[in-house]
Each structure stands twice: as structure tokens, then as C-alpha cells.
Amino acid sequence: MSETNTPVADVSSPPPTPVPKSGGATLTQAVIVCVGLVALLALGLAWQSQQRLRQTEQELVRRQETSQSEANIARDQARQAQDQSRDTAAKVALLDARLAEVALQREQLEVLMQSMTRSRDENVVGDIEASLRVAMQQSSITGSAEPLVAALSQADERLARYKQPRLEGVRRAVSRDLDRVKAVGVVDISSLTIKLDEISRQIDELPLLAVAQAARDPNPPQSSTTRAAKRGTVAAIGAAPAASAASEASWWSRAWDDAGDKWDQLSADVWREARGLLRVTRIDHPEAALIAPEQGFFLRENLKLRLLNARLALLSRQFDTAQGDLREAQAMLDRYFDGRSRKLAITAELLRQVQGQSRQVTVPRPDDTLAALSAVAR
Structure with missing residues (x-):
């Protein structure tokens, strides 16, 4: 704001009046001077107050403009916040709806998984029982424990891969039966x-x-070689004392000995054949x-x-x-x-x-x- 010039009162001294020559004139002048000073002081105070008021008005106008702009900004932000809250509420409602759908799907999925798990366990139990029944029939037919041992071993391996806590009791039972069947000696x-x-x-x-x-012949006949060896042994025993007599033997004695040997051999052969005709055993x-x-x-x-x-x-x-x-x-x-x-x-x-x-x-x-x-x- 531009400053306005305020007319200043003319404080010039009044026209001279005749001063009385007494003491009352001096008092009047002193009063006048005091009144003038008070007027000057009041005029300064008024001017200072006017300046302060003008500054206050300017500060008020500036603050009002600032407040107005801040209010406009706040109004815009409030509108934006209201819009955002409205969008957020819509999104929250949508998320709630989707969360409800997800919860419903999760419940359905859990029910489906439980049903599938139960059906899988039932399938495993059914397969193991069927294989054991077939192995028992084969063992009863063949009399061997090999089919039952093979079926129990396969069931143990399958349960070990399955790792279902619900079937741990079945696995322990399979291990006990497997040890008992293996302990049986098979043919x-x-x-x-x-x-x-x-x-x-x-x-x-x-x-x-x-x-x-x-x-089998308990008394085999002696051959001619054996008899000759025996005679040779006997002759060797009596060779020393009869050496001189043997040197003096004639040719006819040697011929007689040869004929005796042939006769002994012939009689031995005849006796062996005759004895073979009759045996007592x-x-x-x-x-x-x-x-x-x-x-x-x-x-x-x-x-x-x-x-x-x-x-x-x-x-x-x-x-x-x-x-x-x-x-x-x-x-x-x-x-x-x-x-x-x-x-x-x-x-x-x-x-x-x-x-x-x-x-x-x-x-x-x-x-x-x-x-x-x-x-x-x-």
C-alpha cells in the first residue's frame, strides 16, 4: 500500500500578542508552550500509530492471502485424499471379495487334497494287499518262500519312498514279517x-x-608162473647142498621134470574149471x-x-x-x-x-x- 500524505497542522507560533508586563503573561506563555509540546507529542504518537496500523493491515492482508492459498491447497489435498480414500475403499472391498474367493478355493483345495491323499493311501494299501495275496498263493503252490519275500521287499521299498506317517505301522509290520519269512529254511x-x-x-x-x-572167487587158482616161482624158491633154498648132485643129473631126469610140470598145469586148469561149475556163497x-x-x-x-x-x-x-x-x-x-x-x-x-x-x-x-x-x- 502506498503511503498517503496526512496534512500536518501548522504549528507555527501564533501572532504575537502583547505580553503583559506582569507575571500572568509569563504563565500564559508557559501554558501555551506546554500545550504545543503536548500537541506535537500527540501528533507523533498518532502518526506512529497510523504507521503501525498500516503495517498491521498489510501483515493481515498478507497472512490472509497466505491462509487463503493454504486453505485452497488443503481443500485440494482433502479432495484428493477423499478421492484416494474412496478408491482405497473400493480396492479394499475388491480385495475382501477376492480374499473370500481365495479362502473358499483354499478350503476346496484342502478338501480335494485330503480326498486325493486318502485315495492314494487306499490305492497303496490295496496294491500291497493284492500283491501279498498273490505271493501267498504262489508260495502255497510252489512251497517256496521266494514269492512272499519278493512281495514283502517290494512293499517295504514302496512304503520307504512314499514316506507317509499314516503308513509307518504298516512298514514296521512288513519288516517283522520279512524277517520271519527269511528265517525259514527253504528247500x-x-x-x-x-x-x-x-x-x-x-x-x-x-x-x-x-x-x-x-x-568174485575167494580161492583163485595158482597159475603155472606162480607154481614155477614157488618151485624156483624151493630149489634156491636147497641149491647149496644139492649143487653137486644137480650137476650129475642126467638128461632123462630133466625130461621127467618137464613132463611133471605140464601134468601139474593141466590138472590145475581142469580143477579150476570144475570148481567154477559149483560155488557155495x-x-x-x-x-x-x-x-x-x-x-x-x-x-x-x-x-x-x-x-x-x-x-x-x-x-x-x-x-x-x-x-x-x-x-x-x-x-x-x-x-x-x-x-x-x-x-x-x-x-x-x-x-x-x-x-x-x-x-x-x-x-x-x-x-x-x-x-x-x-x-x-x-
Whole structure:
């Protein structure tokens, strides 16, 4: 604001008045001077107040303009804040709606996962139980524990990969049943069949009792060489005292000795043949000694058939039938073959080993695993 010039009162001294020559004139002048001073002081104070008022008005106008601008700014910010709050409220409402949808989807997903987990557990339990049932049937048919051991091992590996706490009890039951089944001694059918094949191969080399009795001679005749050696020994003993007499023997004595040797050899051969016509021996089974040579072939073939029947019975897990055939084969070996033969002793030992190992083995049932599977499936 521009300053306005205020008319200043003319404070010039009044026109001179005649001053009385008394003391009252001096008092009047002093009063006038005081009044003038007071007027000047009042005029200064008024001017100073006017300047302060003008400055105050200017400050008020400036502050009012500042307040107005700040109010406008605040109004704009309030409008913006209101718009933002309105947008935020809309977004919050949208987020609430989406959160509700997500919560609903999560609940549905959890229900679906639980149903899938239960169905997966049920599938695992069903597969393990079905495999165990099939393995039990195979073990009962074959008489071997290998199918059941394989099924339990596969179930243990599958449960270890699955890692479901709900099925830990089933896994512990599988481990117990697996240890119990492995502890059962099983029959090695392959080794038994190999031994039976070896026995069948040795049948053709075993000596029959009839042939062995004919070949065995308790007092074999001495040959001419043996007799000559004996005579030579006797002659050597009496050679010293009779050396001079032998030198004086004539040719006819040597011829007589040669004729005696030939006669002894001829008589020994005749006696050996005559003694072979009649033998006296002890035979526990007379029918074994009466077997003709052509019947020995059929005897061996019948024995091989017995062993073959025993082999087939072992392969089909019919251990009672196999034991019967093996007993018959052992009886035939003891009755018709020479018991002094070393080959027969080896064959009989193999046959006894097969008899001792051919036994029925009861494979234990995996009852713990089946009970655990039933408990989980409920």
C-alpha cells in the first residue's frame, strides 16, 4: 500500500500578542508552550500509530492471502485424499471379495487334497494287499518262500519312498514279517534235481549183485608162473647142498621134470574149471542173484524211472510222493546191487542226502502286515 500524505497542522507560533508586563503573561506563555509540546507529542504518537496500523493491515492482508492459498491447497489435498480414500475403499472391498474367493478355493483345495491323499493311501494299501495275496498263493503252490519275500521287499521299498506317517505301522509290520519269512529254511530244488541227475547217471556204472558174485572167487587158482616161482624158491633154498648132485643129473631126469610140470598145469586148469561149475556163497536176496544179464538192463531203467518220478515230484512240490519214490530207489539199490562197491556207497550217500532234504516247509503267513493294512483301510 502506498503511503498517503496526512496534512500536518501548522504549528507555527501564533501572532504575537502583547505580553503583559506582569507575571500572568509569563504563565500564559508557559501554558501555551506546554500545550504545543503536548500537541506535537500527540501528533507523533498518532502518526506512529497510523504507521503501525498500516503495517498491521498489510501483515493481515498478507497472512490472509497466505491462509487463503493454504486453505485452497488443503481443500485440494482433502479432495484428493477423499478421492484416494474412496478408491482405497473400493480396492479394499475388491480385495475382501477376492480374499473370500481365495479362502473358499483354499478350503476346496484342502478338501480335494485330503480326498486325493486318502485315495492314494487306499490305492497303496490295496496294491500291497493284492500283491501279498498273490505271493501267498504262489508260495502255497510252489512251497517256496521266494514269492512272499519278493512281495514283502517290494512293499517295504514302496512304503520307504512314499514316506507317509499314516503308513509307518504298516512298514514296521512288513519288516517283522520279512524277517520271519527269511528265517525259514527253504528247500533248494535245483540242487536236489542236480543230485538226482547225478545218481541217474551213476546207475549204469553200478555193479549188480549177480555179476559181482560170479566175478568174485575167494580161492583163485595158482597159475603155472606162480607154481614155477614157488618151485624156483624151493630149489634156491636147497641149491647149496644139492649143487653137486644137480650137476650129475642126467638128461632123462630133466625130461621127467618137464613132463611133471605140464601134468601139474593141466590138472590145475581142469580143477579150476570144475570148481567154477559149483560155488557155495551166502545170498540175502536170492532173487538178486537169479537176475539174468538181459534183465539187468530193465532193472537199471526201472531204477532210473523211479528217480525221474522223484524228480518230477520235487519240481511239483509233492514231497510225500518224492519220499516214497526215493525209498523205493534206496531199497532197489540195497537189494540188487553189490554193497561192497565204492561207487554204490557214493550213490547211496547222495540218495540219502536227497531224502533228508526233501521235506515239506511251511511258509509263515504275513499276518502282521495284513492286520496293519486292515487297520489303515478302516
